[in-house]
Amino acid sequence: MAKQIVSGRLFFSDHHKAVLECLLFISPEPLNPETMMEVAGLNKEDLEVILAELDNECQSTARGIQLVKLAGGYQFMTKPEMAPYIEKLYKPHISLLSQAALETLSIIAYRQPVTRAEIEQIRGVKVEGVLTSLLDKKLLREVGRKEGPGRPILYGTTKEFLRYFGLNSLDDLPVIEGIKGK
Structure with a gap:
């Protein structure tokens, strides 16, 4: 990999950074480190350095995007303060979840794997x-x-659940006293 030491810092070729930036830009979902290493031909250490550089560039300059660690991978996302401009352009159709769906998801997220009967017992409804x-x-x-x-079916959450709620992993769920997983 083309890299050089300048003033005690390790710099990668602009090409490697451009490749990662492109992959992150076009991906509709978070890219896991293994995929980025394979496609870009990087080792883990070099990948981490380049991701840190991209993250620093997004944070330290007047840019409308940020690099976010999400659902076990990385993804470029718009910065929250850009939302009013995006809404003007797209007038988004956001699928909101019902109260029943949120309650059911909460039970599953905190107690997974869980059966339908266990959920119904907690909620008191079908x-x-x-x-x-x-x-x-x-x-x-x-x-x-x-x-x-x-042999009832066991349910658990998905990576899409993590993305929907802006979580990197289930460990990022808020701690709720009295609620414990299995």
């Missing part, structure tokens, strides 16, 4: 329709089957 809607939105997925009578 959730089949809500589960179907959340599965269609790709916020949930079937993660297996529970041992026991009927």
Whole structure:
């Protein structure tokens, strides 16, 4: 890899930085480090240095984008202060979740893997329709089957769930006293 030491700092060729910038720009979802290393021909250490440089450039200059670590990968996203201009251009159609969907997602996020019956026991109402809607939105997925009578389906959250709520991992969920996972 073409790199040189200048004033005690390691600099990479503009080409490598441009390749990563391009990949991050065109990707509709977060890129994991392994994919970036493979496509750009970089090792982990070099990738981390270039990502840090890109992040610093986005933060230190008057730019409308930021590099965000999201869902186990990296993605360019617009800065929050740019939202009014984007709304003027696109008038976005944001799919809002119902209260029932949010409650169901919360139970699954904190207690996964969990069965429909366990969710219904906690909520006190049937959730089949809500589960179907959340599965269609790709916020949930079937993660297996529970041992026991009927072998009920176990549900868990997806990477799309992490993206929707702006989380890097489930560890970023707020701690709620009295709520524990399994």
